[in-house]
Amino acid sequence: MDRHLDPLLRELMGAELRAERHRQRRTLAEVAAAAGLSMQHLSDVERGRKDPSSELLAAILGALGIDLPLLLLRAADGALVGAPVLELRSTPSAPTLAPGHPGTHPAGMRPEGPGVRLLAAA
Known part of the structure; x- marks a missing residue:
């Protein structure tokens, strides 16, 4: 697989989801429970290993109390660092x-x- 397209959107979004969870000083267990998914699955999404469905992403965003446009803006900003x-x-x-x-x-x-x-x- 050609990795010159790094970072992937799922990696950028996952990093921003984790950063938001940390800003809120919440544990993986708290957010996973609020979103209705396992800690392992949330961890995989935050590390960019799993590409979340739109429904799963909506559940995570709801648990964190942020909306999709804000997540996408933060992910885009993260992608531009060092550009x-x-x-x-x-x-x-x-x-x-x-x-x-x-x-x-x-x-x-x-x-x-x-x-x-x-x-x-x-």
């Missing part, structure tokens, strides 16, 4: 905001000017 980024910038003519202004960035993090971030495709 190559190309930044295009115009001339640095944007006004500089005073420190503490709501639109300011931490020191050294403010873009030079307006720009667009593009993710590089493999």
